[in-house]
Amino acid sequence: xxxxxxxxxxxxxxxxxxxxxxxxxxxxxxxxxxxxxxxxxxxxxxxxxxxxxxxxxxxxxxxxxxxxxxxxxxxxxxxxxxxxxxxxxxxxxxxxxxxxxxxxxxxxxxxxxxxxxxxxxxxxxxxxxxxxxxxxxxxxxxxxxxxxxxxxxxxxxxxxxxxxxxxxxxxxxxxxxxxxxxxxxxxxxxxxxxxxxxxxxxxxxxxxxxxxxxxxxxxxxxxxxxxxxxxxxxxxxxxxxxxxxxxxxxxxxxxxxxxxxxxxxxxxxxxxxxxxxxxxxxxxxxxxxxxxxxxxxxxxxxxxxxx
Amino acid sequence: xxxxxxxxxxxxxxxxxxxxxxxxxxxxxxxxxxxxxxxxxxxxxxxxxxxxxxxxxxxxxxxxxxxxxxxxxxxxxxxxxxxxxxxxxxxxxxxxxxxxxxxxxxxxxxxxxxxxxxxxxxxxxxxxxxxxxxxxxxxxxxxxxxxxxxxxxxxxxxxxxxxxxxxxxxxxxxxxxxxxxxxxxxxxxxxxxxxxxxxxxxxxxxxxxxxxxxxxxxxxxxxxxxxxxxxxxxxxxxxxxxxxxxxxxxxxxxxxxxxxxxxxxxxxxxxxxxxxxxxxxxxxxxxxxxxxxxxxxxxxxx
Numbered sequence: 001x002x003x004x005x006x007x008x009x010x011x012x013x014x015x016x017x018x019x020x021x022x023x024x025x026x027x028x029x030x031x032x033x034x035x036x037x038x039x040x041x042x043x044x045x046x047x048x049x050x051x052x053x054x055x056x057x058x059x060x061x062x063x064x065x066x067x068x069x070x071x072x073x074x075x076x077x078x079x080x081x082x083x084x085x086x087x088x089x090x091x092x093x094x095x096x097x098x099x100x101x102x103x104x105x106x107x108x109x110x111x112x113x114x115x116x117x118x119x120x121x122x123x124x125x126x127x128x129x130x131x132x133x134x135x136x137x138x139x140x141x142x143x144x145x146x147x148x149x150x151x152x153x154x155x156x157x158x159x160x161x162x163x164x165x166x167x168x169x170x171x172x173x174x175x176x177x178x179x180x181x182x183x184x185x186x187x188x189x190x191x192x193x194x195x196x197x198x199x200x201x202x203x204x205x206x207x208x209x210x211x212x213x214x215x216x217x218x219x220x221x222x223x224x225x226x227x228x229x230x231x232x233x234x235x236x237x238x239x240x241x242x243x244x245x246x247x248x249x250x251x252x253x254x255x256x257x258x259x260x261x262x263x264x265x266x267x268x269x270x271x272x273x274x275x276x277x278x279x280x281x282x283x284x285x286x287x288x289x290x291x292x293x294x295x296x297x298x299x300x301x302x303x304x305x306x307x
Numbered sequence: 308x309x310x311x312x313x314x315x316x317x318x319x320x321x322x323x324x325x326x327x328x329x330x331x332x333x334x335x336x337x338x339x340x341x342x343x344x345x346x347x348x349x350x351x352x353x354x355x356x357x358x359x360x361x362x363x364x365x366x367x368x369x370x371x372x373x374x375x376x377x378x379x380x381x382x383x384x385x386x387x388x389x390x391x392x393x394x395x396x397x398x399x400x401x402x403x404x405x406x407x408x409x410x411x412x413x414x415x416x417x418x419x420x421x422x423x424x425x426x427x428x429x430x431x432x433x434x435x436x437x438x439x440x441x442x443x444x445x446x447x448x449x450x451x452x453x454x455x456x457x458x459x460x461x462x463x464x465x466x467x468x469x470x471x472x473x474x475x476x477x478x479x480x481x482x483x484x485x486x487x488x489x490x491x492x493x494x495x496x497x498x499x500x501x502x503x504x505x506x507x508x509x510x511x512x513x514x515x516x517x518x519x520x521x522x523x524x525x526x527x528x529x530x531x532x533x534x535x536x537x538x539x540x541x542x543x544x545x546x547x548x549x550x551x552x553x554x555x556x557x558x559x560x561x562x563x564x565x566x567x568x569x570x571x572x573x574x575x576x577x578x579x580x581x582x583x584x585x586x587x588x589x590x591x592x593x594x595x596x597x598x599x600x601x602x603x604x605x606x607x608x609x
Binding site: 011015018019023026027030137140141142143145146148149152153157164238242245246249250253254264265268269271273276277279280283284287288291 | 445449452453454455456457458460461462463464465466537541544545548549550551561564565567568571572576579583586587590591594
């Protein structure tokens, strides 16, 4: 087990490093470099800017210092658009917001989706089952950027129950719609996966044995069927995490919540290279680490996995 | 494809029914899939010929409407703005036609790239196996663990935002799943008797892949390609929703939904309604067709 963790780490760490180097090289070879804008700067100004940000040194030195600053000091360089702010400061400001609603979305998606899927499988072909299947088919065509406007239309413009945007330090009314918008499609996927794997498990021999022993249904589901049925769900958590961290960009833009997604898109529109690279690298690293955790979790829960 | 191969098989053994005609039979018994196919044909016709029916171009501003879009820009038959106008007074019908063209094109091109690249990549990795296989699949694993949307946006920012870059970026990520699926299938196919027979008479590896492996992958590949199209459309719409995708005056469903969402507090609900309708209906259709094809072609469920 320890060996397995070490081997996975040996893959994860180079992946992150490659991501950092690649994004730096992309910026370096971009047509015009980071200083392209509507106004063309005189060459002297570009030289001065390059000197200020250390971009006039040999390429290997630039790459090395960029990587070193990130790894050792968590320093992603300066923001070119938000003057006098470093990328790390922007991330420190936006990240807690993203983390808050991201965490709750994850909890809602897993708990609601999981219970819906289990209930649908246990009461197979009941109205509950049809409801769950209906929801999970419908949610396929309702990604977060479609859910968000629909929610605002219904709950803000028609019913007037919830504020249409803002964050206010994470007060409950401001969190509800971002969480629903972000979690719906993942909740549906988790419900679908749980339902089909639960159906499969409930048909297995050991469940029949448990039934034959006369165990109550509740006990069979919770004690015997739940753990094997959740294994496919665990392997879906990695992609779900990627999807949510990507979806947070839409949430930040649409609800003006002030998370890192907002900085990301503004920087993309303003060609603020260091911010885009910083956010890309940070989310990439988080994803790689999260996948690592999921894989270890999976290997730990499923004794059939050999490592 | 199904028709062509079915026809060829039917000549060689007139009494029996081929795999493909069997599959076609099963597909056409699935009512949801057939209805979805009809819907999809209608949407495609709308994209292809809608421009001929439009009374306005997608770039021209109707100055008569501009000051008062909320009342004058309503969908109406008299003004010729059948879907109303957007907040700049441009004809929404023409814009939805154009958005449909772009979105469908992105979806289909993305799926095609994934079919070509992913199938060949997966078939090679699976057929040769060994160290080549583990290196090739390791690369896929690493690429899959990167939040591609951020990288895609980084690409678009660095190399300029254009439809071509969007195709390149979406093509870069779309083949990964397909490569895994194709590899898995290849692993089971390569031990079949006909492959061994081909090996025994001295056929080269690439000829085997081209003549025996890939044709037998097609069923699974077609199913997943159909399910990929809506996902590609969602990716593109996501990027365009953020304003980072196609550039004005071109548009796509995501950009139209974004525009409509930003003006819906003024009561101009048609601006979000029409693009949203086409988006959801098309996605539904693709998912149902994909499901129908899977039931028809996937050997596991027989």
